Amino acid sequence: MKKIITSLSSALLILFASMSLTTVAKSAEFFTIGTGGPTGVYFQTGNAICKMLHKSAISADHGRKKGTAKAYRCTAPSTGGSNYNIGQIAAGEFQFGVAQSDWQYHAVNGSSKWEGKQYSDLRAVFSVHNEPFQIWARKKAKIKNFSDLEGKVVNIGNPGSGQRGTMEELMKAMGVDNSFFKSTTELTSSEQVKALCDGKIDAFGYSVGFPNGAMEQAATCAAKASPINLTGPEVQGLIDGADYYAQAIIPKGTYTKQKKDATTFGVKATVVTSADVSEELVYLVVKAVMENFDDFKKQHPAFGFLEKKNMIKDGLSAPLHPGAIKYYKEAGLM
Numbered sequence: 001m002k003k004i005i006t007s008l009s010s011a012l013l014i015l016f017a018s019m020s021l022t023t024v025a026k027s028a029e030f031f032t033i034g035t036g037g038p039t040g041v042y043f044q045t046g047n048a049i050c051k052m053l054h055k056s057a058i059s060a061d062h063g064r065k066k067g068t069a070k071a072y073r074c075t076a077p078s079t080g081g082s083n084y085n086i087g088q089i090a091a092g093e094f095q096f097g098v099a100q101s102d103w104q105y106h107a108v109n110g111s112s113k114w115e116g117k118q119y120s121d122l123r124a125v126f127s128v129h130n131e132p133f134q135i136w137a138r139k140k141a142k143i144k145n146f147s148d149l150e151g152k153v154v155n156i157g158n159p160g161s162g163q164r165g166t167m168e169e170l171m172k173a174m175g176v177d178n179s180f181f182k183s184t185t186e187l188t189s190s191e192q193v194k195a196l197c198d199g200k201i202d203a204f205g206y207s208v209g210f211p212n213g214a215m216e217q218a219a220t221c222a223a224k225a226s227p228i229n230l231t232g233p234e235v236q237g238l239i240d241g242a243d244y245y246a247q248a249i250i251p252k253g254t255y256t257k258q259k260k261d262a263t264t265f266g267v268k269a270t271v272v273t274s275a276d277v278s279e280e281l282v283y284l285v286v287k288a289v290m291e292n293f294d295d296f297k298k299q300h301p302a303f304g305f306l307e308k309k310n311m312i313k314d315g316l317s318a319p320l321h322p323g324a325i326k327y328y329k330e331a332g333l334m
């Protein structure tokens with residue numbers, strides 16, 4: 001008898017254990033937002049979105065959206081950047097990603113690096129901060145403009161990053177290739193500052209929001225680096241030739257000892273997804289950010305200028321995802 005009771009209770013135990021396992025599996029859906037290097041602004045952007053989503057989910061119903069059995073759980077790992085993120089979304093590995101407006105355009109239109117690989121299911125969610133394209137040079141290298149980069153050691157960025165692609169577009173516009181430099185490196189955004197501070201490279205190109213801690217480090221380490229001006233007819237040609245580029249200024253005083261404005265061209269950081277991602281999930285992500293907007297803006301100083309009405313149109317060339325449209329209409333933004 002004792003034996004029967006024991007085996008009965010262990011059978012029940014197994015039953016309960018497997019029941020609770022399936023409940024957990026059914027109630028939480030995990031998804032990923034691709035970001036950029038750990039010291040950049042994309043990493044903060046992705047994690048701020050996750051934070052807002054978890055916050056609004058908890059206040060709604062302990063992680064469950066009312067009327068559904070589902071709770072969404074979000075992670076925002078550091079990645080190689082814009083083009084890597086779009087590629088992972090296309091492969092179904094990531095559900096969202098942060099990407100520069102120029103690479104959003106090229107991916108959905110099959111141009112530039114995306115020629116022959118057009119990804120027409122790319123969808124826009126909203127845009128975020130401005131990203132001036134910056135060339136930071138160490139003081140002793142005496143680099144004042146693009147032509148001074150001739151014969152220098154320059155980090156052109158890791159493959160997959162937005163800055164790598166934009167640097168190549170700039171080089172094309174300037175009519176130069178890698179042989180213009182003494183040598184090039186392909187360091188990631190989090191490796192390049194140390195390399196500049198250690199004198200291993202003379203300059204690096206980076207499209208990133210400001211102000212940010214990594215650039216302040218470049219300004220204050222032994223390199224005493226600063227962003228150079230990128231102006232002239234070639235740069236003007238880039239700005240005039242594409243909606244995803246605009247003139248950009250990093251105002252003097254943004255970084256320690258930055259005595260002059262740095263004038264350059266820039267893009268917008270945007271959040272993108274796939275047409276395959278559910279309307280419910282995109283709606284919840286957008287709603288979480290928009291309904292916790294003041295808190296969201298506090299997550300990074302580069303978000304200080306964000307305005308909802310601009311975020312739903314600026315820098316977006318892929319069609320808006322229906323889940324995003326649903327929220328924007330409901331909130332009277334559209």
Ligand code: GLU
Pocket residue numbers: 035036037039040041042043080081082083099100131160161162163189207208209
């Ligand atoms: N704009 C960069 C890229 O597309 C990333 C900048 C950042 O991490 O904030 O790869």
